[in-house]
Amino acid sequence: MTILIIDDNLEVRLSIAYFLEDQGFEVLEADSPTSAKQLLSVRAVSLILLDMNFSRDTTSGEEGMSFLRWLNKQSTAPAVICLTGWGSVALAVQALQLGASDFIEKPWQNDALLASIQQQLKVSQRQKVRIDRAAKHPQPQINTSQSYVWQCPEIRNLEAQLARIAKTDASILLCGESGVGKSHIVEWLHECSQRAGGPLVSVNVGALSTSLFESELFGHKKGAFTDAKADRVGRFASACTGTLFLDEVATLSLPLQAKLLRVLESGEYEVLGSSETQRSDARLICATNADLAQLVARGEFRTDLLYRINTFVFELPPLRQRKEDIVPFATHLLAKHAQRYQMATKPLNEEVCAAFLHYPWPGNIRELSHVMERALLMSDGTHINLHDCQLRFASTPAPSYAQATVSYSEGQTLAELEKAAITHVLTEEKGAVSKAANRLGVSKSSLYRRIEKHGLKNEG
Structure with a gap:
């Protein structure tokens, strides 16, 4: 697996490169989006680690966004994990809307970075296997040609x-x-x-x-x-x-x-x-x-x-205002992705349906489509479960729990918001990690990594 690091800071590139090479990855480096575009024209990579700010400015993330827009126009595009020292909820939402797979703030934790890389490579590999299998062994397709009929x-x-x-x-x-x-x-x-x-x-x-x-x-x-x-x-x-x-x-x-x-x-x-x-x-x-x-x-x-x-x-109203359509349209999108990958579609369990209705959907229909595609590829059971969906900005998705009192204020970083949400839910669940992970829409191991990342071990 080949990983491309795009960052104008030589020390950052070397630090990540040494770590990833120790994990068995081949690593390529580029000091700017322009250099990366030239490199990608002659080399195929499995995943990109993208810094969001380069020489022109230090905080807006626009140079990273511009590269993501360019990447979206290419015939084949690897998964992208964004890295930045100036993270914010708004910047993370915009990056994910443009197709980024994950968003990690600097300074990063090596274990968390490696976990994210392995997860994205796993999704990419499953996509490749399904597409190759569909090309070699065509199967009768589910009929999803009929347009979805909106209920709103x-x-x-x-x-x-x-x-x-x-x-x-x-x-x-x-x-x-x-x-x-x-x-x-x-x-x-x-x-x-x-x-x-x-x-x-x-x-x-x-x-x-x-x-x-x-x-x-x-x-x-x-x-x-x-x-x-x-x-x-x-x-x-x-x-x-x-x-x-x-x-x-x-x-x-x-x-x-x-x-x-x-x-x-x-x-x-x-x-x-x-x-x-x-x-x-x-x-x-x-x-x-x-x-x-x-x-x-x-x-x-x-x-x-x-x-x-x-x-x-x-x-056009945002998806969060179309409550009656969220779950039916998610099922429709799931069937379309199942047809694409020659897979059997799966029902959503009740917890997923409840979480979807309470999730704000900052990326609207585009985000819902990405969530359903990822859930289909990551799911190993007979149903789509909440941890398969990986909702990015959910604090307390299920209605059976009290609403979170975590609020966002101008200037608050994504890491600070995440830490506040985790602390709040862990406190309500009296330190029960399994229950907290379920409410936060992440796996138990993922929550443990975040607890360690934010130094919450001694606070729960």
Whole structure:
């Protein structure tokens, strides 16, 4: 097994490398995300240990997030464990939403790090075995092609409204937290539209740099700038006769908003390096998890651009507000993952159902899907149990217990929040580790590791 360490601190890399090599792993090192991308182009790795902050700043984690976004676009991506000395709940949630498998704060405990690595490698190995087995021995598949029917009245009302405008070319703005399913709504709208025969082109504008924005959206001619070695078709041209989906539109800077506004107002644009005016023939759908009204009030988003993209505005509620759908949709996702891995689906036990209803689901539908995939692969019994699910930010998931009084305050780190939750539950359970682990949604051995990590041995 080969592990890649991405960290700009040489001492950190050497410390982890020596430890992992003693455990029998092959270790590669990179001092920046750029170096790591070059290395990954020629070497396959089993797992990545990713620092979140590099040379440009020390606390935001944005460089690590940018690397995770890049990794998500690759055809094959190894598991990622994030390491940072500036951990917070918000940063951990965002990293997990972008596909990270775990989030560990510095300074780390070697035993805890090794346990996390072994767990992620175990999941990856099971995924590989199931996929290889499915390729060699195809089996009759469970029919999950039928779309899930939402029970939440708010979502059903939303679907009815969307159905009325799906066949039009009206611009649509979808709002809601990250992971609530905006991209799935876009796919459905495109399939129901009169442009279903054309392409659906999706662009995460938040991932586009200022220098490449025009080239990506409008295209360029060979020689238009230094690195333009060939003609490139822009996204507006690619979406001709179809649908163009611009995600994270609120992240655009004001100069880029002005460039986008021109083509939305006139339907006209020029390819970089050409004086010939092109016309756009694409239906526009935008999405954001930001409050655009607040951004407009602060002068960070153009009012005229907002008017161009919000002919119809729809707000998708977070998963925690769709209580009647959480357990049925989890079962639906479990069946889909079982079909993918050629496995038999399993029922959720009552404890899991109760925990799911009380869990806040910060990553929404995306997180629920990841949880069900992981639970299916890790489960060894006839049912999905709570310790198979590994809910990340649950303090007291089951309703049969008193609600935890642990609260989050601004500036509190993930480690401090975890320690407070463990201390609270252990106190309520009078030091009974098995019961506390059950309430916290982790295995008994995992809780013991966390007790040792936080120095709670003498406090219970």
